[in-house]
Amino acid sequence: MxxxxxxxxxxxxxxxxxxxxxxxxxxxxxxxxxxxxxxxxxxxxxxxxxxxxxxxxxxxxxxxxxxxxxxxxxxxxxxxxxxxxxxxxxxxxxxxxxxxxxxxxxxxxxxxxxxxxxxxxxxxxxxxxxxxxxxxxxxxxxxxxxxxxxxxxxxxxxxxxxxxxxxxxxxxxxxxxxxxxxxxxxxxxxxxxxARTRMTKTEYISCPSCGRTLFDLQETTSMIRSHTDHLKGVKIGIMGCIVNGPGEMADADYGYVGSGPDRITLYRGQEIVKRNVPSAHAVQELIGIIRDDERWVER
Ligand code: SF4
Incomplete structure (x- = not known):
């Protein structure tokens, strides 16, 4: 068994x-x-x-x-x-x-x-x-x-x-x-x-990172995962910069995008919801947006 x-x-x-x-x-x-x-x-x-x-x-x-x-x-x-x-x-x-x-x-x-x-x-x-x-x-x-x-x-x-x-x-x-x-x-x-055949877990779309990236992408992605990886079917884009990030996460439900040193801009789809949030609070702010949309569940 x-x-x-x-x-x-x-x-x-x-x-x-x-x-x-x-x-x-x-x-x-x-x-x-x-x-x-x-x-x-x-x-x-x-x-x-x-x-x-x-x-x-x-x-x-x-x-x-x-x-x-x-x-x-x-x-x-x-x-x-x-x-x-x-x-x-x-x-x-x-x-x-x-x-x-x-x-x-x-x-x-x-x-x-x-x-x-x-x-x-x-x-x-x-x-x-x-x-x-x-x-x-x-x-x-x-x-x-x-x-x-x-x-x-x-x-x-x-x-x-x-x-x-x-x-x-x-x-x-x-x-x-x-x-x-x-x-x-x-x-x-x-x-x-x-393949979009069956959704059973949270989906993350992150950029490959480059010279423009404003935070440690792997560390940040795994930190966001640790808070949100129980949200079945929710798609979160994690992008290193605001120059190209929003375009690269086009079909994400939410976006966490570097917009300056230690600053994150949060998106709902393609719409900016919170601009230049200090990165120390950004994940909690992101969770707040997901809660507002009634898509948050407790683990
Ligand atoms: S989204 Fe920005 S940081 Fe990420 S790979 Fe594209 S240009 Fe570089």
Whole structure:
């Protein structure tokens, strides 16, 4: 049960209750090893069909088929059947065959060198064939470095989501040759947020900093985060100077912009709300503006 904390499900042994964080996975791919207890409410297990057939729960557990198994196994879930395949298996004929079953959700992966290009071509094939099944993008990083894995996943999977290709993400990142579930889930939610597919946390837009920057950008960003990172869906721009900052944070809800030595100008959208506030008080003033807009919640 403690292991599920890495997927955003927290178990309290005293009350025998689960709580889900804002970034909890709704589906847990368990393959051939179902959870030995009831899954947390709001969560479903994906089980390989051979395991699913022998499981008691045929509703909250969802089967995962290969294309051949989907053709040959007669027992199916009444609502959702996941067909796991590689993009290259999905010819027009196969797509049309699968599309006849309204319960099919595709889980598509690619072993090709360019995940993005292969999946993009697959998305184009689906669109031209007028096939609109839900798609889970399955991405496994082969990078030894966790940081490179995060970057690759963000560009490959994020690029597809930005173009409207894909409805869900199954992401596997590794650190020290082990699957890193916590980072995989956190990164998946980060990608969904960056692609504007699903907002689960505060968003920060900061400039890269340059010779005009009027404060320590990293230190200030982490200080603002420490006060505001529980405000789901709020976008805060943190910009080093007032010359270019307001333009660079164009779609932020609030702006914290350096306007002179030790002076900060605060914005609501593109409108200046407080000018030249001493930096020692600027975060509290920013919180005040968020409160005035009734977007503040206690942590
Ligand atoms: S917003 Fe100002 S400080 Fe930041 S990178 Fe742009 S010009 Fe430099």
């Amino acid at each position: 403690e292991d599920l904390a890495s997927t955003g499900h927290l178990y309290d042994a005293v009350t025998d209750k689960w709580t889900m964080t804002d970034q909890a996975a709704e589906f847990l791919y368990m393959g051939t090893s179902p959870l030995p207890y009831m899954a947390p409410a709001g969560t479903r297990q994906l089980l390989d069909v051979s395991t699913w057939l022998g499981h008691d729960d045929h509703f909250y557990c969802v089967p995962v088929f290969t294309i051949a198994e989907w053709r040959n196994v007669e027992t199916r879930h009444t609502v959702m059947n996941v067909v796991r395949c590689s993009a290259n298996e999905l010819s027009d004929a196969v797509l049309h065959e699968l599309a006849e079953d309204a319960t099919v959700v595709l889980m598509i992966s690619s072993n090709e060198a360019s995940f993005y290009t292969t999946m993009r071509a697959c998305g184009d094939r689906m669109l031209s064939a007028h096939v609109h099944m839900p798609v889970i993008l399955e991405y496994h990083s082969s990078e030894a470095s966790l940081e490179n894995g995060i970057l690759d996943a963000s560009t490959d999977v994020g690029g597809l989501l930005v173009e409207g290709l894909g409805d869900a993400v199954m992401l596997t990142l590794r650190s020290d040759d082990q699957i890193d579930s916590a980072t995989s889930v956190r990164t998946a939610f980060g990608i969904l947020q960056a």
